Amino acid sequence: MDIKFLGTGGAFEPAYFNAAAILNFRGKTILIDAGFTVYPRLVQLNLLFSFDYILLTHLHNDHCGSLANILLHRHFYGDGRKPVILYQTEAFKAQIQEFLRIQLKDPEKYADFAGCETISGLTILDTFGRHAENFQSYSLIWDEGEKRLVYSGDLGQADFLFAHLLTLPAKPAIVFHDISFNSENKGHAHYTMLQPYQSAYTIFGYHCDPTQSPADNTIPLVYNQPEYMY
16 A cells, blocks of 8 residues: 655645545556546646546545546546546535536546545545535545554544544554644644644544644655655
8 A cells, every 4th residue: 555646735836736546456556536636747747547436525626627637638648548536425426417518518428436435445435515515525544454544534623533543443643634834723733733643543634735834743744755755
């Protein structure tokens, strides 16, 4: 199980590209999120055909804005194999299809759809309303042997995720959590929310402008970890 980020910026940090990653897990290669900078970034890195699955944490533009471009490019320039869009619930699948239908008319022409339960070792945490009011989002938890990888999606209430982790069988975990350096930003976890959990988990912050990290921030940023970056 290994993960590399295509970008670590948020909606307003295009210089650092939208937060998105490619995960290799049990022989499957999965693109996590597809924000508006992700399509050109995949083309730039020659990675557009490197994954077979796409998994979205939520439908904000910095997490799904490139999805139609990715599907169209693979349809017209690929080998005929459609990527599989994984969905967390039937309701969220319908939202994804509605989003794509406006742009592609017939989403099933360009992608297959499969429930997340088809990926053994993947657990979905429903974080509805915990990033944006009345808005659907999800965190992702991947288990393989004695390893656990956690991907927050966008989550303003870090305590909710860590409380859930305590209910799972104990094992070492690497947590990739969106991070904010602005206490007024309630949609993302302020770095001080994450610091109390550093003694129990290896935590890396993403979805931020790394130059804004304050001197007292002890959460290492994905942007500064070459082993996790393309």
